[in-house]
Amino acid sequence: MSNTAPLIDLVSRRAFLRFTAAIAPFSLMGQGAVFAQTAGTAPVDAAADAPAAPQQFSFDILSDEMKALATQPFATAPAPAGFLGDLTYDDYRLIRFRDDRARWTEKGSNFRLAAFHMGWLFPEPVRIFEVAQGQSTEMRFTTDDFEYLNDLVKRVPEHAKLPGVAGFRLNFALNRPDKLDELVAFVGASYFRALGRGSSYGLSARGLALNTATSQAEEFPRFSRFYMERGAADANSITVYATLEGPSVTGAYRFVITPGADTQMEVTARLFFRQDVTELGIAPLTSMFLFSEKNRAQFDDYRPNVHDSEGLRIVRTDGDVLWRPLNNPSQLTGGYFSETAPRAFGLFQRDRDFQNYQDVGARYESRPSLNVEPMGDWGKGNVRLVEIPSQLEANDNIVAYWVPDGAVKAGDAREFAYRLHWGDLPHDDTEVLAYVFETRAGHGGISGVEAVQGTRKFVIDFKGGILAQLDDEAMVEPIVTMSSGEVLGTTVEKIAGTDIWRLVIDASAASGAIIEMGAHIAGFDRKLTETWLYQWINTK
Structure with a gap:
């Protein structure tokens, strides 16, 4: 290549x-x-x-x-x-x-x-x-x-x-x-x-x-x-x-x-x-x-x-x-x-x-x-x-x-x-899996403080499906994988007043590394969302 x-x-x-x-x-x-x-x-x-x-x-x-x-x-x-x-x-x-x-x-x-x-x-x-x-x-x-x-x-x-x-x-x-x-x-x-x-x-x-x-x-x-x-x-x-x-x-x-x-x-x-x-x-x-x-x-x-x-x-x-x-x-x-x-x-x-x-x-x-x-x-x-x-x-x-x-x-x-x-091929509302509504990314760590070198924050919003009908974070579990590097932390919560659930991933990796990432939300012994895949090239 x-x-x-x-x-x-x-x-x-x-x-x-x-x-x-x-x-x-x-x-x-x-x-x-x-x-x-x-x-x-x-x-x-x-x-x-x-x-x-x-x-x-x-x-x-x-x-x-x-x-x-x-x-x-x-x-x-x-x-x-x-x-x-x-x-x-x-x-x-x-x-x-x-x-x-x-x-x-x-x-x-x-x-x-x-x-x-x-x-x-x-x-x-x-x-x-x-x-x-x-x-x-x-x-x-x-x-x-x-x-x-x-x-x-x-x-x-x-x-x-x-x-x-x-x-x-x-x-x-x-x-x-x-x-x-x-x-x-x-x-x-x-x-x-x-x-x-x-x-x-x-x-x-x-x-x-x-x-x-x-x-x-x-x-x-x-x-x-x-x-x-x-x-x-x-x-x-x-x-x-x-x-x-x-x-x-x-x-x-x-x-x-x-x-x-x-x-x-x-x-x-x-x-x-x-x-x-x-x-x-x-x-x-x-x-x-x-x-x-x-x-x-x-x-x-x-x-x-x-x-x-x-x-x-x-x-x-x-x-x-x-x-x-x-x-x-x-x-x-x-x-x-x-x-x-x-x-x-x-x-x-x-x-x-x-x-x-x-x-x-x-x-x-x-x-x-x-x-x-x-x-x-x-x-x-x-x-x-x-x-x-x-x-x-x-x-x-x-x-x-x-x-x-x-x-x-x-x-x-x-x-x-x-x-x-x-x-347009809009999402089928009868699908049982929630779909990835938006992906955002920025520097890792806590907002308002100096960014930590080599870290990145990924924010994935899931919408629809069975997941949209749930309200209790205790009923769901985020599943995150990385080919290399480290998952520093995850949170998952429903955005109030919407049917959107937000998964936040903080991760770290070596400079120059190419990392394959995957994530979904599970519950009731099954997947509740699409599988989000991402390729992170850490240039920091």
């Missing part, structure tokens, strides 16, 4: 997604993000020549094609020629998709499709096809589909056929029936993002993670083709198929996307390996954590919290729940959480109170949580968490994914199915 090349690749790859969101309304993710819910204009044939004949299509056909491709050497796409190869940062921010060129504006379709322009950070063409009645037909795009602002329009040829696009977005009436809000976007390598009702864009998912933060340089395979199957008229779900290509792997993916308060994606990934892989990451999630109540002292900022996600949540096979608050560490770190057939894991934004963020632009309280629900038996493996030091909220510095047991060798094939849930 000392290799810095994967760290640089990870942050730089993620930075362009934050860029495209930040440059609205000029970007292709800006003004075109909301359409009026009207019949609009008829769909256009954007091709400069006659469209190619439809081809027979199925997920199995696509999978067989990618399996065969894995036996061939990897070939990179040639650099784009002409004006596409000359686009700069300043040029790219002056391009947006024309709302009146959106596909599927005919009456009866609940989705709209718009494309992202090639060029700048997106030099490789992505092709998009529509699937109907077992046949696929390529969607063609030209410069007529995009608006080029300012002097850029003089450099762009009219009616020019484009070799492809950078990706696409889908719009749907997610929040109100008369507006088609942006629902999901696929752009850049295998990155994609989605929204639940009331959400604003935050963390991302990827099709695959390869060699993240290992001794090998991280590889970013990309989705090279998409196949869109809308289904019946007025359908409220859509199926997207994708091909994945990279030096070490090919793949065929199926995403069944159903919008809602909890937008769901049922994902099937069929993977075929060209080369050995050091570490395979399934269902990877990528997010940002800068600071919260436990490390805010490191940042001179008026905002109490800045993060897209605040914790990693793992639901184990037996229903036990692990909650690991995220860190912005002083060094590249993280951890492996050994599991067998976990029920779920994900990155969550639990705090939904604007008062705790105070950012009227970013609206961190509306960033979605993202939960991964394995479908089928995933067997033994690890949920891996990677935390990267960062001083800027523009960088995503958090990665989480599933690492299956066993070596991955050239010629191997793997299949994984899982369901992604995007949205």
Whole structure:
């Protein structure tokens, strides 16, 4: 984990997604993000020549094609020629998709499709096809589909056929029936993002993670083709198929996307390996954590919290729940959480109170949580968490994914199915376990006196569950573990007038030590709370 090349690749790859969101309304993710819910204009044939004949299509056909491709050497796409190869940062921010060129504006379709322009950070063409009645037909795009602002329009040829696009977005009436809000976007390598009702864009998912933060340089395979199957008229779900290509792997993916308060994606990934892989990451999630109540002292900022996600949540096979608050560490770190057939894991934004963020632009309280629900038996493996030091909220510095047991060798094939849930994903009030409501930290010892070197105080608030119905501290017991160092003292009490129980831990450790901590509250011969996990790097 000392290799810095994967760290640089990870942050730089993620930075362009934050860029495209930040440059609205000029970007292709800006003004075109909301359409009026009207019949609009008829769909256009954007091709400069006659469209190619439809081809027979199925997920199995696509999978067989990618399996065969894995036996061939990897070939990179040639650099784009002409004006596409000359686009700069300043040029790219002056391009947006024309709302009146959106596909599927005919009456009866609940989705709209718009494309992202090639060029700048997106030099490789992505092709998009529509699937109907077992046949696929390529969607063609030209410069007529995009608006080029300012002097850029003089450099762009009219009616020019484009070799492809950078990706696409889908719009749907997610929040109100008369507006088609942006629902999901696929752009850049295998990155994609989605929204639940009331959400604003935050963390991302990827099709695959390869060699993240290992001794090998991280590889970013990309989705090279998409196949869109809308289904019946007025359908409220859509199926997207994708091909994945990279030096070490090919793949065929199926995403069944159903919008809602909890937008769901049922994902099937069929993977075929060209080369050995050091570490395979399934269902990877990528997010940002800068600071919260436990490390805010490191940042001179008026905002109490800045993060897209605040914790990693793992639901184990037996229903036990692990909650690991995220860190912005002083060094590249993280951890492996050994599991067998976990029920779920994900990155969550639990705090939904604007008062705790105070950012009227970013609206961190509306960033979605993202939960991964394995479908089928995933067997033994690890949920891996990677935390990267960062001083800027523009960088995503958090990665989480599933690492299956066993070596991955050239010629191997793997299949994984899982369901992604995007949205607020509030805590289920019927859960019997209290959940971690907040984690705070500060210098150890007694308040108001000089801090003792090498000590730290951790304050964990638990809310809900059976515990909320109890009032007597004598009925419960704090259980605290440390991998090294010493627990100096613990207290547990209910905060008067609330259903919150507070566990306070004072601990000490040697300077420079990395300590794995765990805690929960027990009573009546059982766990009453989630298991709080924490990694303390003692820099004092």
